[in-house]
Amino acid sequence: MAKLNHNYRKLSAGYLFPEIGRRVREYSAAHPDQAIHRLGIGNTTEPLTPTILAGLHGRVDALGQRETYTGYGDEQGETELREALVAYYAERGVALDPRELFVSDGAKADAANIQNLFAQENVIAIQNPAYPVYVDSNVVAGRTGEYDANAGVYTGLTLLEGNPENGWFAAPPAEKVDVVYLCSPNNPTGAVATREQLTAWVEYARGHGAVIIFDAAYAEFISDPELPRSIYEIEGVKECAIELTSFSKLSGFTGVRLGWAVVPYALRTEDSEDGELNRMWNRRQSTFFNGASNIAQSGGVAAVSDAGKRESRELVAYYMENAWIIRAALRELGLDVTGGDNAPYLWVKTPGGLGSWEFFDQLLEQTQVVVTPGTGFGSAGEGYVRFSAFGHRENIEAAVQSIRDNLKFWLRAKSRELKRSQFLVGCTRHLKLESHRA
Amino acid sequence: MAKLNHNYRKLSAGYLFPEIGRRVREYSAAHPDQAIHRLGIGNTTEPLTPTILAGLHGRVDALGQRETYTGYGDEQGETELREALVAYYAERGVALDPRELFVSDGAKADAANIQNLFAQENVIAIQNPAYPVYVDSNVVAGRTGEYDANAGVYTGLTLLEGNPENGWFAAPPAEKVDVVYLCSPNNPTGAVATREQLTAWVEYARGHGAVIIFDAAYAEFISDPELPRSIYEIEGVKECAIELTSFSKLSGFTGVRLGWAVVPYALRTEDSEDGELNRMWNRRQSTFFNGASNIAQSGGVAAVSDAGKRESRELVAYYMENAWIIRAALRELGLDVTGGDNAPYLWVKTPGGLGSWEFFDQLLEQTQVVVTPGTGFGSAGEGYVRFSAFGHRENIEAAVQSIRDNLKFWLRAKSRELKRSQFLVGCTRHLKLESHRA
Numbered sequence: 057m058a059k060l061n062h063n064y065r066k067l068s069a070g071y072l073f074p075e076i077g078r079r080v081r082e083y084s085a086a087h088p089d090q091a092i093h094r095l096g097i098g099n100t101t102e103p104l105t106p107t108i109l110a111g112l113h114g115r116v117d118a119l120g121q122r123e124t125y126t127g128y129g130d131e132q133g134e135t136e137l138r139e140a141l142v143a144y145y146a147e148r149g150v151a152l153d154p155r156e157l158f159v160s161d162g163a164k165a166d167a168a169n170i171q172n173l174f175a176q177e178n179v180i181a182i183q184n185p186a187y188p189v190y191v192d193s194n195v196v197a198g199r200t201g202e203y204d205a206n207a208g209v210y211t212g213l214t215l216l217e218g219n220p221e222n223g224w225f226a227a228p229p230a231e232k233v234d235v236v237y238l239c240s241p242n243n244p245t246g247a248v249a250t251r252e253q254l255t256a257w258v259e260y261a262r263g264h265g266a267v268i269i270f271d272a273a274y275a276e277f278i279s280d281p282e283l284p285r286s287i288y289e290i291e292g293v294k295e296c297a298i299e300l301t302s303f304s305k306l307s308g309f310t311g312v313r314l315g316w317a318v319v320p321y322a323l324r325t326e327d328s329e330d331g332e333l334n335r336m337w338n339r340r341q342s343t344f345f346n347g348a349s350n351i352a353q354s355g356g357v358a359a360v361s362d363a364g365k366r367e368s369r370e371l372v373a374y375y376m377e378n379a380w381i382i383r384a385a386l387r388e389l390g391l392d393v394t395g396g397d398n399a400p401y402l403w404v405k406t407p408g409g410l411g412s413w414e415f416f417d418q419l420l421e422q423t424q425v426v427v428t429p430g431t432g433f434g435s436a437g438e439g440y441v442r443f444s445a446f447g448h449r450e451n452i453e454a455a456v457q458s459i460r461d462n463l464k465f466w467l468r469a470k471s472r473e474l475k476r477s478q479f480l481v482g483c484t485r486h487l488k489l490e491s492h493r494a
Numbered sequence: 495m496a497k498l499n500h501n502y503r504k505l506s507a508g509y510l511f512p513e514i515g516r517r518v519r520e521y522s523a524a525h526p527d528q529a530i531h532r533l534g535i536g537n538t539t540e541p542l543t544p545t546i547l548a549g550l551h552g553r554v555d556a557l558g559q560r561e562t563y564t565g566y567g568d569e570q571g572e573t574e575l576r577e578a579l580v581a582y583y584a585e586r587g588v589a590l591d592p593r594e595l596f597v598s599d600g601a602k603a604d605a606a607n608i609q610n611l612f613a614q615e616n617v618i619a620i621q622n623p624a625y626p627v628y629v630d631s632n633v634v635a636g637r638t639g640e641y642d643a644n645a646g647v648y649t650g651l652t653l654l655e656g657n658p659e660n661g662w663f664a665a666p667p668a669e670k671v672d673v674v675y676l677c678s679p680n681n682p683t684g685a686v687a688t689r690e691q692l693t694a695w696v697e698y699a700r701g702h703g704a705v706i707i708f709d710a711a712y713a714e715f716i717s718d719p720e721l722p723r724s725i726y727e728i729e730g731v732k733e734c735a736i737e738l739t740s741f742s743k744l745s746g747f748t749g750v751r752l753g754w755a756v757v758p759y760a761l762r763t764e765d766s767e768d769g770e771l772n773r774m775w776n777r778r779q780s781t782f783f784n785g786a787s788n789i790a791q792s793g794g795v796a797a798v799s800d801a802g803k804r805e806s807r808e809l810v811a812y813y814m815e816n817a818w819i820i821r822a823a824l825r826e827l828g829l830d831v832t833g834g835d836n837a838p839y840l841w842v843k844t845p846g847g848l849g850s851w852e853f854f855d856q857l858l859e860q861t862q863v864v865v866t867p868g869t870g871f872g873s874a875g876e877g878y879v880r881f882s883a884f885g886h887r888e889n890i891e892a893a894v895q896s897i898r899d900n901l902k903f904w905l906r907a908k909s910r911e912l913k914r915s916q917f918l919v920g921c922t923r924h925l926k927l928e929s930h931r932a
Contacts (some may be wrong), residue, residue, distance in 0.1 A: 057703035057764040058672040059613040064774045074780065099565035109558045112789065116550045119542045119750070122886070127537035127748035161599055161751075161787070168782040172634065175497040192781045196610065234496040265495035310565035311788035312557070313599075326495040336502045342512065343630045344606040349599070349787040350749035351550065448560070 063196050066210065068203045072188055072432035073097055076416075083420050093455035095382070096426035098243065098400065098444045100308040101451075102374060104355075105367035108307055111358025115351045129350055131342045133159025133316065137353050140360045141316060150288040152318060156334060158341055159356070161348045162315040163273040163302035168193040169344070170269055170298060170317070171235070173336055178234035183226060184215035185244055185433030185440075187271070190237040208435030217436045218245055224394065224403065225249050228260035236261065238287075239271040241278060244433045244442035245403040246395020248283050254290050261296035265326050268297040273315070276306045276372050278398040294320035298333075303352075305375075305400065307359040307368050314352040375400045378452045379445035385456040386443070389464055402443040403430070408470050415441055422466045423458040501634050504648065506641045510626055510870035511535055514854075521858050531893035533820070534864040536681065536838065536882045538746040539889075540812060542793075543805035546745055549796025553789045567788055569780045571597025571754070575791050578798045579754060588726040590756060594772060596779055597794070599786045600753040601711040601740035606631040607782070608707055608736060608755065609673070611774055616672035621664060622653040623682055623871030623878075625709070628675040646873030655874045656683060662832065662841065663687050666698035674699065676725075677709040679716060682871045682880035683841040684833020686721050692728050699734040703764050706735040711753070714744045714810050716836040732758035736771075741790075743813075743838065745797040745806050752790040813838050816890045817883035823894040824881070827902055840881040841868070846908050853879050860904045861896040 076096050084092060104112070118124035132138070138154035145152050160166050167189045171180075180199055182190045191213065194200055201211030209215060214233050218224035224247035225240070238257060240249040249257075261268050270287040278285050287297045302315035319337040324330075347353075358364045379396040386393045392405035404427075406415035412429035419425045419441070428444070430437025447455070514534050522530060542550070556562035570576070576592035583590050598604050605627045609618070618637055620628045629648065632638055639649030647653055652671050656662035662685035663678070676695060678687040687695075699706050708725040716723050725735045740753035757775040762768075785791075796802045817834040824831045830843035842865075844853035850867035857863045857879070866882070868875025885893070 058616055058705040059765050060763055060770070060774070061611055061613050062765075064611075064777060067777065097566065101563065101565065103560050103563040104554075104557045106558075109554060112554045112557075113551060116542075116547060116554060116789075119550075119746075120544075120547045122541050125539065125541040125746075127539065127746070127884075128535065129749050162784050164784045165782060173499055173502075175499050176636075178496055189781060196778070196781065198614075267496040308557075308563075308565070311567050311785070313784065313787045325498055327497050327500075332498065336498070339502060339505065340634070343627060343634065344603060346600050346602045346751065347749070349751045349790050351554075351789050352787050446565075 061196070061198075063198045066195050066200065066202055067192060068205070072428070075432075076426065076428065079417070079420065080426055090424050091454070093423070093425040093451060093458060095443045095445075095447065095452075095455055096428045098305070099446055100305065100310045101447050102308060102371055104308050104312075105364070105371065107361060107363040107367055108355050108358045111364075112312075112351055112355045115354035118354075119350070126350060129347045129353070131345055131347050132338060133157065133348065134350070134353050134357075137356050140357050144360045145286065145288070148285060148289060150286055152288070153321065156318055156320050158317045158319060158337060159348050159353060160315045160317060160341070160345070161313040161352075162304060162309075163271060163300045164189055164315075166300045166315060166317045167237075167269070167271055169340070170300065171197055171199070172340060173333060174235050174267070179214060179232065181214040181216055181229065181233035181236045182434075183237065183239060183242065184209075184217050184435060185430060185437035186237065186239060187243045188433065190269075190271075191434070208431065208438070215434065215436070218242070218247065219436065220394070223247055225253050227253070228257055232264050233266060234264075235267050235269065237269045237271065239273075240284075241274040241399035241401075243274065243399075244401055244428060244430065244437065244440075246397070246399035246401040247403075248278060248280075248398045251282065251284055251290070254284055254287060258287075258290050258293050258296060262292065266296065267323070267325065268293075270297050270299045271301075272299055273302040274305055274399055275301060276368065277376065277400055279376070280398050283398060288318070294322040295324055298323065303356055303359055306372070307355070307364070308371060309352065309355065309359075312349075312352045312355060314348050314356045374449070375445050378447060378449065381452055381456055382443050382445060385459055389459070389467060396445065400445040402445070404441050404443055406439050406441060407467055409439070412438055412441055418466065419463070423455070423462045425455050425459060499634070499636075501636045504633050504638065504640055505630060506643070510866070513870075514864065514866065517855070517858065518864055528862050529892070531861070531863040531889060531896060533881045533883075533885065533890075533893055534866050536743070537884055538743060538748045539885050540746060540809055542746050542750075543802070543809065545799060545801040545805055546793050546796045549802075550750075550789055550793045553792035557788070564788060567785045567791070569783055569785050570776060571595065571786065572788070572791050572795075575794050578795050582798045583724065583726070586723060586727060588724055590726070591759065594756055594758050596755045596757065596775060597786050597791060598753045598755060598779075598783070599751040599790075600742060600747075601709060601738045602627055604738045604753060604755045605675075605707070605709055607778070608738065609635055609637070610778060611771060612673055612705070617652060617670070619652040619654055619667065619671035619674040620872075621675065621677060621680065622647075622655050622873060623868055623875035624675065624677055625681045626871065628707075628709075629872070646869065646876070653872065653874070656680070656685065657874065658832070661685055663691050665691070666695055670702050671704060672702075673705050673707065675707045675709065677711075678722075679712040679837035679839075681712065681837075682839055682866060682868065682875065684835070684837035684839040685841075686716060686718075686836045689720065689722055689728065692722055692725060696725075696728050696731050696734060700730065704734065705761070705763065706731075708735050708737045709739075710737055711740040712743055712837055713739060714806065715814065715838055717814070718836050721836060726756070732760040733762055736761065741794055741797055744810070745793070745802070746809060747790065747793065747797075750787075750790045750793060752786050752794045812887075813883050816885060816887065819890055819894055820881050820883060823897055827897070827905060834883065838883040840883070842879050842881055844877050844879060845905055847877070850876055850879055856904065857901070861893075861900045863893050863897060
């Protein structure tokens with residue numbers, strides 16, 4: 057009798073984004089005439105740029121000619137793209153060998169699969185809040201206990217709590233952990249690790265023989281030259297860090313699918329031989345994967361050409377302007393907003409102590425703006441929502457207008473309600489005191 | 495201290511195809527003037543057809559326009575493609591719901607990942623010989639013991655031995671197994687399961703609560719109308735079978751990357767709830783995957799249009815003619831060849847009792863033809879090599895000519911050598927007898 061992998065049953069509720077989709081569909085069905093403003097999923101909206109389009113069309117043409125057709129490529133990625141990515145790192149002073157770079161179909165798949173390199177018994181540490189894939193992939197792999205619905209966490213995982221005090225980027229813990237997922241710029245908080253914060257983590261990893269999985273999918277949104285865009289900008293990090301990144305947000309490849317992982321030769325664990333982790337990931341990709349789409353890879357080569365990078369920077373600037381437009385409006389209404397400086401996400405405290413999903417529902421009801429509930433990213437996200445800056449400018453402006461028009465009114469009512477309930481609480485207290493005296 | 499997934503160390507030698515690549519590179523380096531005839535890897539060589547090219551270009555154009563750009567798609571695949579695939583199945587009398595179909599980046603990834611649905615303790619049965627991914631993915635997942643180099647097998651796996659007597663398609667075993675991988679048309683043997691053989695397996699699976707993983711990546715090479723192209727053509731199979739398939743060989747998408755898995759609602763195990771396996775695969779794909787490239791998906795929609803199917807059939811016919819050309823030449827030389835009727839692979843017995851890799855090396859040395867050693871697909875492949883029919887016609891003809899010119903000579907010498915050694919053995923025996931008598 058075949059038996060299921062029961063770890064799947066541990067997974068809490070549905071995956072975040074499908075659940076948002078369900079609520080939005082439900083709302084739309086009940087209000088078919090109302091336009092929905094989608095600031096929820098971090099999904100690119102602007103068209104691919106001319107240089108990239110030329111790269112993609114060029115490869116399709118090549119596939120149509122007998123002389124230039126290619127079938128299976130190297131599972132690790134085409135040499136041209138790996139070399140172009142090495143040059144891309146070299147620009148920021150990071151030296152890599154092309155064989156340390158593994159082209160993939162995106163950072164999400166790599167982020168989910170990378171845990172397979174490590175033994176079951178490793179203690180896993182994950183930022184809270186964080187992109188759900190780090191947790192979910194380890195749950196499915198059986199590295200956690202059950203979900204504790206009250207605490208909103210899985211037993212057996214070490215959570216690195218972000219909060220306003222640590223700038224949403226936790227310092228290394230006192231206890232020993234083995235594999236640490238760090239995401240900077242962070243999704244969902246938009247927080248970016250400073251050089252000092254990353255250095256502290258690298259020292260921790262080297263001191264404890266831990267491995268850092270560094271998700272740099274949003275690196276290109278960093279404009280502050282003081283902030284590291286790659287973890288390899290920190291000294292001595294190759295022996296303790298894997299970096300995952302992506303063309304998704306950089307070049308609008310969310311649907312085209314292209315990313316890469318860096319697994320340095322120098323990376324090691326207590327029980328590894330020289331270069332073994334690099335060879336293991338090579339074996340993993342050769343066995344469980346068959347290379348990213350060759351068309352996408354030609355798009356990637358175009359994206360990191362000089363013209364491609366120029367166009368990508370313009371795309372990034374466009375989304376960052378969106379972020380500033382949204383942030384200004386939210387702050388005008390008195391909401392507490394962080395992020396959005398070097399990341400396309402705004403992290404917004406819910407007003408009046410509302411829960412994340414409550415504020416999500418209110419925003420949908422009152423303003424038809426879809427955001428992402430902070431709790432979808434972990435228990436420490438409770439009391440926050442994420443606004444994404446991806447969208448056409450006019451849609452961002454319409455969303456902002458709807459927030460200005462409708463949320464203001466609701467916030468006032470909410471505040472009146474709050475004052476009224478505070479007044480009632482005061483009266484009750486007063487009456488109690490009176491009766492006590494009597 | 496982080497620790498490795500030590501299951502990787504159990505994996506025997508390098509992955510088959512990289513090892514072939516290494517030997518060919520070594521030979522080429524030593525003989526830079528000799529042309530290599532590659533009949534090894536089953537890699538498509540003919541250009542994409544006009545209808546598919548139009549589909550791909552059309553999607554690239556759409557991604558370049560603000561109005562038609564799309565970002566993340568559904569992880570399960572675009573609705574248009576899922577519906578087109580349902581229609582494709584309907585043509586052969588198989589009724590599926592689009593939500594039972596999961597578009598992927600190819601059958602290899604699905605074949606490697608599908609084991610994740612099942613508990614660690616399931617007993618896994620795999621055809622011997624078979625495509626290496628079924629075994630390797632279960633080794634990495636920890637469902638086997640160590641590799642027994644003498645027997646050429648991993649302990650803990652049940653192997654279903656193919657041989658000339660069972661037409662290289664084993665009947666269900668006497669013992670109980672839980673998850674069974676079947677590939678038809680089989681890679682490497684080219685054997686195709688008959689309706690009766692599949693029915694026996696379905697009865698076994700229903701009787702024992704086993705699940706069949708049916709790899710139908712080469713289904714479109716079946717021209718005999720009596721042979722099932724989908725396992726769902728067998729009665730009552732939805733409750734016990736998953737089907738994996740691909741656009742790779744059908745439409746030349748080996749590098750474009752597109753495939754799909756069918757996980758029926760009705761599929762069940764002893765411990766599953768209604769539809770749970772379908773929901774689990776949905777969750778797996780939503781967590782570990784982010785959809786196939788949207789460009790490739792538009793190519794897929796074009797490939798299963800009427801014009802696309804017509805063109806794909808011509809492509810398949812072209813490769814099948816290659817198969818017949820190779821087969822005729824090998825048989826002329828007196829070699830024992832099976833397969834190649836409804837599959838693009840020929841399964842050839844090595845002459846004079848040579849080992850698979852020995853014959854591989856001899857073919858490379860004598861004829862510069864690269865094949866695939868049968869042992870690369872499992873211990874039962876020893877004494878066989880696989881010839882692939884993928885190639886430009888003129889290259890196939892050149893390979894065949896080189897075999898005719900050079901192998902003939904070598905085979906004759908080999909046969910003389912054999913006769914001589916038999917003569918020597920005879921003499922030795924005779925002398926022994928004489929000395930015994932003396």
